[in-house]
Amino acid sequence: MKAAKPLPRWADLVLLPLLNLALALGVAGLVVMGIGQDPVQVIGVLVKGAFGSERGLSYTLYYATTFVFTGLAVAVAFHGGLFNIGGEGQAILGGLGAGLAALWLSPHLGPWLMLPIMVLSAAAAGMAWSFIPAYLQAYRGSHVVITTIMFNFLAASLLVYLLVNWLKVPGSMAVESAEFAESAKLPRMHELLQHLGVEWASSPLNASVFLAVAAAVGVYLFLWHSRAGYRMRTVGASEGAAAYAGIRPQRQVLLSMALSGGLAGLVGMNEVAGVSGRLMLDFVAGAGFTGIAVALMGRNHPVGVVLSSLLFGALFQGGAEVAFEVPGFTRDMVVALQGFIVLFSGAMSYVMAPWLSRALAALPAVRTKEVAHG
């Protein structure tokens, strides 16, 4: 029955996530110790692998780019009062949208026309895939959590079906489409830097990282500076208040899910247009689900999403380094480490809040700053 006071903003946004991260690392460290490894060494290799070299840093940013898209997708839906679990499927559709457009048009168009068309068709395909669950939620009351999960399976099956039956190169054993023409490939970062005269290690990091930054800024402006964003947040925070203000919740459900799906669809630009240059199986690789943890940890704010994307990017890249360099530390241990961070920062993100609140209340200096209200 004890009503815990809400945390001050700075503690909620900065202190709590850091505390959760530290806790996750602490528990992960205990596990590492349990299997007879040195946690300090593991962390050292991880950090160095993620940030210690041009190549490592580039990989970290490449992973982070995908997580920014899926993280923003979850965050936007959250502000509209919805939990979009369908980022995975929407990202697959985004890749399909970009890929099909590329297969069809890239022999005929130059990059300046081709790439924008791919961006639009990736976003449109993601939107279309999220629109069906959104419509069912808004007008038929089918819960969006259930339907978006279902749509992930449908999307994966659709990708396999199209690749195997229609897109596979005849005579090839590999389940992948023909390679796109050069006009449909996003330039890699080391290529761009070379134009500027900077030598940079080769990596999958590509121009879609700029698209991710633009998406984060766009989401911020939309949510907190546009009238449409104001209305969407109103619906998300209080449907009663929205109805009172004359805002129709159904339309806002469609809008927030469409935006969410569109953002997830942009993953296709990074993975398909930026890296593989063709359609292949499993290019999303769980990033849609990682996006949920990214958004939770980033408190559904674009800045937070970018920061937590960097963290998860570093974990993926640094984790791969650890699995490679530390003998006896397998790939599965890296997954376990990521699991701890998802657990403490995502699912249990407010477990520490009551204790933190009490600890802060015990600090007299903080107390005087608080506004007293009855």
Next chain:
Amino acid sequence: MTKQPPLPGGPDPAYAVEMTGISKSFGAVRANSEVDFRVRAGRIHGLVGENGAGKSTLMSILYGFYSADAGQIRLHGEPVNIRRAQDAIDHGVGMVHQHFMLVGNLTALDNVMLGAEGHALLSRAAAQARQRLDALMQSTGLQVPLDRVVDDLNVGDCQRLEILKTLFRGARVLILDEPTAVLTPQETVQLFEVLRRLRDQGTTILIITHKLKEVMALCDDVTVMRGGRVVLDTAVAATSVEGLAQAMVGRSVQMGRHGDAAPAAPGEPLLSAKGLSVTDAWGVQRLRGVSLTLRSGEIVGVAGVSGNGQSELLDVLSGLARPAAGTLELGGQQYQAPRWLDPTTARTLGLAHVPEDRYARAMVMPFAAWESAVLGYEALPDYSRAGWMRHNAMRTATAEMMERFDVRPRQVDLRCGQFSGGNQQKLVLARELGQNPRVLLIGQPTRGVDIGAIEFIHDQVRALRDAGCAVLLVSSELDEILALSDRVIVMNQGVITGELAIGECDVTRIGMLMAGSAQGAPA
């Protein structure tokens, strides 16, 4: 301000409840500070105070919801340690909450037995319980149909059932939180009779209320709290409504109607509705053919026990809900169900709406004050242009609203949920009244609002009427309706059972109409 003498050291069974030196803080807020509170056995004791005065906290400590930071509790002279509600129940303390704690699809008998079955075999337990309850109902006069499902009971029955439930569990001290909020005047009188009888049989009764007239009518003793402290503790015979109000607020307060207020001068009709009918999602008819006209320069009060169609009336007139049948004329536009106006159109036609449910509707609680301050008006060029919100303009406008309506604290960035109820309501009023509406619909304008702020809000509504606005006032506080209205309509079960000019109003007559009897109607 009388302060109690220090408590004697030994047990004194003359007091059913003795709370000494009780302090309780929530973070920086001291909800109770060194409160001494004593209730004499076999008396009816009123505990009054504004919202946030600390009376709910004090009672929550007594009932084991909170534990005090400091202080001591004695019941019938014995020091007790109450850590949870079950401890309180074991010590013979029973509480009837404002919102009933009943299971709707169980019978009255099952509800009483729930958690106190007393025997592993339910049939045996039910027989025993029924026997005891029959005796209890006989001796106390609390009659409830035991085999009826609670959902089919009326409010008065539910309340009697709640009281029976506590007595069944052996309560010798009965706490009632705002017991008359949901009752008609007649039901209130009945309740008071029962409570007096219980007192005469030796039960100690503690009533938390803000209706001072009821304290005067019912209680033997009264304690007034303000700012977490006891400021007055006296026998009721030694005080008056004005004295209590002054102690609550800390200054003198004008109660009721302004004697010198100019009479209403109703002008042209601004809103007229005919034959409004509303059926809810469960097929229950909430409004049945309601017709009414609002004229410029008058306040029309809607009296009635909560849940008799007043909320649906507000929803339909403001465009929040579409009626099944009926017509509406507003601002030169005509609507006939099912084609109906929406809230945005209603606003452009000069209709402002202060909704009954501040928490769920009038504001977005997690938003900053300056964001909620434009809710519903976000498309006005003052607040947004070309699809972009004008943050600076919104902040400036909010600061002006806060200044004009004395919203405290004056922080435009504070989240809405962190203002007190009264200040939230002032902010909502500032937003709606600031648009200079032609028609104002206002529901429960002072629910959860401090006495000091009530006066201010009433003045604002009157000023709007004097400026030619048509006002429809829905309130569950009969006193408020009588204090503000020029004309009163009474609703029962979705029908207007009567309409009275303010001069014809008396509580008995309105009470009859509220109960659905036509005897109160003018001949």
